[in-house]
Amino acid sequence: MEKKVFIEKFREALEIKSAAMDENTALKSIDGYDSMSVMAIIALVDELFSKRLTAKQLAEVNNVKSLMELIGPENFS
Amino acid sequence: MDSQFSLQGRNILISGASSGIGRCVAVFCSRAGANVLMLGRNEKTLSETLEMMEPARHALAVIDLNDFSSYADVIAPFIEKNGKIYGIVHSAGLEFSGPYNLTKPRNFQDIFNINAVAGFELSRIVASKFADNEAGGSYVFISSIRALFGVEFATAYSASKGAVIAASRSLALELAKKNIRVNTISPSLVLTPLLDKYFESLSEETIRSMKQQHPLGFGKPEDVANACIYLLSDASRWMTGNNIILDGGYSVR
Numbered sequence: 001m002e003k004k005v006f007i008e009k010f011r012e013a014l015e016i017k018s019a020a021m022d023e024n025t026a027l028k029s030i031d032g033y034d035s036m037s038v039m040a041i042i043a044l045v046d047e048l049f050s051k052r053l054t055a056k057q058l059a060e061v062n063n064v065k066s067l068m069e070l071i072g073p074e075n076f077s
Numbered sequence: 078m079d080s081q082f083s084l085q086g087r088n089i090l091i092s093g094a095s096s097g098i099g100r101c102v103a104v105f106c107s108r109a110g111a112n113v114l115m116l117g118r119n120e121k122t123l124s125e126t127l128e129m130m131e132p133a134r135h136a137l138a139v140i141d142l143n144d145f146s147s148y149a150d151v152i153a154p155f156i157e158k159n160g161k162i163y164g165i166v167h168s169a170g171l172e173f174s175g176p177y178n179l180t181k182p183r184n185f186q187d188i189f190n191i192n193a194v195a196g197f198e199l200s201r202i203v204a205s206k207f208a209d210n211e212a213g214g215s216y217v218f219i220s221s222i223r224a225l226f227g228v229e230f231a232t233a234y235s236a237s238k239g240a241v242i243a244a245s246r247s248l249a250l251e252l253a254k255k256n257i258r259v260n261t262i263s264p265s266l267v268l269t270p271l272l273d274k275y276f277e278s279l280s281e282e283t284i285r286s287m288k289q290q291h292p293l294g295f296g297k298p299e300d301v302a303n304a305c306i307y308l309l310s311d312a313s314r315w316m317t318g319n320n321i322i323l324d325g326g327y328s329v330r
Contacts, residue, residue: 012178013176013178013179015178035279035280035282035283036176036229036230038278038279038280039174039175039176039230039278039279040175040176040179040230042174042278043174043175043176043179043230043278044179046175047175047179052274052277054277054278055277055278055279055280055283056277059280
C-alpha cells in the first residue's frame with residue numbers, strides 16, 4: 001500500500017479534519033487523540049493488513065512513520 | 078446436586094465448547110449428569126474440554142459454524158448413539174470492535190452468522206428433526222450486556238447479541254407447543270480468551286475503569302455456566318422467552 005493511501009485511510013478512520021498530516025505527525029498531537037483512537041487504529045490495521053496490534057504496542061508508537069514500521073515496512077511503498 | 082438441577086441422562090448440544098464459557102458449560106453439564114455433544118473449530122481444544130468432563134456418552138465434532146448445510150450431518154451420529162437432544166447452549170461467539178466508520182456490511186454478516194444465525198439454525202434442525210417430543214427441551218443462547226447497554230465501537234457486536242434476545246422471544250412462543258423453552262443469558266465482561274483479546278486493544282487505565290464499573294468485579298465462566306444449568310434443568314420449567322442479566326452489578330447504577 002502506498003504510504004499516502006494509508007495516511008488517508010488513517011485520517012478517515014480517526015475522522016481527522018486538520019489539513020496538515022504526514023508520516024512525521026505525532027499521534028498524540030492529533031486533536032482528540034485518546035484511548036478510542038487507539039482502538040480505531042487497531043481496527044484499521046486489522047482491516048487493512050490482517051494484523052492485530054495491541055494497545056501496549058501502540059503506546060510505544062510516536063508518529064505515523066513508527067506506526068508503519070510496526071505494521072511492517074514491507075507493506076508500504 | 079439437588080434433583081431439580083439435575084441433567085441426568087439428558088443430551089445437550091453445546092456450540093463453542095473449545096474454550097471460555099462454552100467449555101465451562103460443557104464441564105458443568107457433565108457434572109450434572111448430561112451427555113454432551115460439543116461443537117467447535119478446534120479438535121485439540123475440544124479434546125481438552127472432554128478431558129475436564131465427568132465421563133459419559135459425550136462426543137465432539139469439529140465444525141465451521143458458517144457452514145449451515147453441514148449441521149444435520151454433524152449432529153446425526155450423536156443422535157444415533159444417544160437418542161434425541163434435550164438441550165442446546167449456543168455459546169460460540171465472535172467479537173468485533175471497531176469505530177462505526179470501519180464497520181462494514183461484511184463485519185455485520187460475519188458476526189451475525191456466528192453469534193445469531195448459527196444458534197437459530199442449530200435450534201431449527203434440532204427442534205424439527207432431533208427433539209424428543211415427549212420430554213420437551215430447553216435452548217439457551219448466550220447474548221451479552223452489550224445488547225442492552227451501549228458502548229462505543231460495538232455496533233455490530235451489540236446488534237448481533239440484541240438479535241439473539243429478540244428472536245428468542247418469538248422462538249419461545251413457537252416452540253412452547255413442543256414444550257421446548259427458549260431463554261437467553263446476557264453476561265457483562267467474563268474472563269475468557271475472547272475478553273483477553275479485547276483487552277489487548279485497551280490501555281491498562283481503561284481496563285481499570287471498566288473493572289470499577291462492575292461492583293462485583295468481572296465475571297468468571299462458572300458464573301454463566303451455573304445459569305445455563307439452571308435454564309437447562311427442570312428448576313426453570315416455568316421460564317421461557319426470558320433473558321437473565323449476569324453483570325456483577327454493572328447495570329444497577
